[in-house]
Amino acid sequence: MAAQPESVHHVAAGLREQGYLPGESTALVAYLAARLGKPILVEGPAGVGKTELAKALAKYLGRELIRLQCYEGLDEAKALYEWNYRKQLLRIQTEADSTGWEDVQDDIFGPEFLLERPLMTAIASPEPVVLLIDEIDKTDQEFEAMLLEVLSDFQISIPELGRIESRSHPVVLLTSNNTRELTEALKRRCLYLWLDYPSLEHELEIVRMHAPDLPETVAAKLVEIIAMVRELDLKKPPSIAESIDWARALLLLGAQDIDEQTFRDTLSIIVKHRTDLDIVAERVGVKLGSPLAS
Numbered sequence: 001m002a003a004q005p006e007s008v009h010h011v012a013a014g015l016r017e018q019g020y021l022p023g024e025s026t027a028l029v030a031y032l033a034a035r036l037g038k039p040i041l042v043e044g045p046a047g048v049g050k051t052e053l054a055k056a057l058a059k060y061l062g063r064e065l066i067r068l069q070c071y072e073g074l075d076e077a078k079a080l081y082e083w084n085y086r087k088q089l090l091r092i093q094t095e096a097d098s099t100g101w102e103d104v105q106d107d108i109f110g111p112e113f114l115l116e117r118p119l120m121t122a123i124a125s126p127e128p129v130v131l132l133i134d135e136i137d138k139t140d141q142e143f144e145a146m147l148l149e150v151l152s153d154f155q156i157s158i159p160e161l162g163r164i165e166s167r168s169h170p171v172v173l174l175t176s177n178n179t180r181e182l183t184e185a186l187k188r189r190c191l192y193l194w195l196d197y198p199s200l201e202h203e204l205e206i207v208r209m210h211a212p213d214l215p216e217t218v219a220a221k222l223v224e225i226i227a228m229v230r231e232l233d234l235k236k237p238p239s240i241a242e243s244i245d246w247a248r249a250l251l252l253l254g255a256q257d258i259d260e261q262t263f264r265d266t267l268s269i270i271v272k273h274r275t276d277l278d279i280v281a282e283r284v285g286v287k288l289g290s291p292l293a294s
C-alpha cells in the first residue's frame with residue numbers, strides 16, 4: 001500500500017512542495033480522490049494547470065505517472081493492449097512444420113506477445129500509480145464507454161489470456177477542455193474539479209514562483225493586466241501558461257515597469273489571435289498610456 005495522505009492540509013503542502021500551488025478546492029478533491037479511490041474529472045479552460053496537477057500529485061504521492069493522451073480516433077488497441085502481430089508471425093515461422101497449431105497458439109497468445117498500452121500498464125502495475133487520461137473530450141463516446149468499464153471494475157478481460165485485475169488501485173485524473181459534453185455515466189463515477197483562471201493573489205503567487213527574480217511591482221502589474229485582458233471578449237484569453245511566459249520574457253528584457261511601449265512590444269506573448277491583438281492593443285494599451293493607470 002502506498003502512503004495515503006493524512007489530511008487535506010498535507011495534500012496542499014505536498015503539492016506546493018512540488019511547485020504546484022493548489023486553489024481552494026483542488027487540494028480537497030485530490031485528498032478525497034486518493035482516500036476514496038475515485039477518479040477526478042478536471043475541467044476548465046486551456047492552460048489553467050489541469051495536466052500539471054496530475055504531474056505534481058504523482059510526485060507528491062511518490063508514484064509513477066502513466067499518461068494516456070487522448071485524440072480523435074483513439075481506440076482500444078492504443079489505449080488498452082494489442083497483440084504484437086509481427087512477433088507472433090516470426091514465432092510461427094520459426095516453428096518446425098511438425099508442430100501442431102494448438103501448441104503454437106498457446107504460445108503466441110502469451111504475455112510475451114502482448115503490447116501493453118497505458119490503461120493496461122496502470123492496472124497491471126504492481127506498484128500503485130497515478131493515471132492521467134488527458135483531454136478525454138477529444139475521444140468519441142464509444143471510447144468513453146470502454147473507459148467506464150475499466151474505471152468501475154479496475155480490470156481488463158483479454159479473451160486469450162483471461163482477466164487482469166488491478167493489484168493496486170491507481171489514482172485516476174481525467175482532464176477535459178469542454179469541447180464536448182461528457183456522458184452522465186462518466187461524470188457520475190468521478191469527483192469533479194472545475195479549474196478556472198485564478199484570483200489575482202493566487203496568480204501572483206504562481207507567477208512569482210516561476211519567475212522569482214521579476215520585481216514584485218512588475219509581477220503585480222502583470223497579473224492585473226492579464227485579468228483586465230481576460231475581461232475582454234477574446235477568442236483565446238491568456239492562460240496561466242501565458243502569464244508565466246510573459247513574466248519570464250519581461251525578466252529577460254530587464255523590464256522595471258510595464259509601460260505602454262513594453263506592453264505593445266511583448267503583447268504577442270499573451271495574445272495569439274490577429275483580431276484579439278487589435279482589441280487588446282486598443283483597449284488595454286490606451287489605458288497603460290494614460291497617467292491614471294500607473
Ligand SMILES: Nc1ncnc2c1ncn2[C@@H]1O[C@H](COP(=O)(O)OP(=O)(O)OP(=O)(O)O)[C@@H](O)[C@H]1O
Pocket residue numbers: 019020021022023045046047048049050051052053177206240241244
Ligand atoms: N496552480 C499552479 N501552480 C503552479 N503552476 C501552475 C499552476 N497552474 C498552472 N501552472 C502552470 O501553468 C502551465 C500550464 O499548465 P497545464 O499545462 O497543466 O495546463 P492545462 O490546463 O493542462 O492546459 P491544456 O488544457 O492546454 O492542456 C504549466 O507550466 C504549469 O506549471
Ligand SMILES: [Mg+2]
Pocket residue numbers: 050051052134175
Ligand atoms: Mg493539459
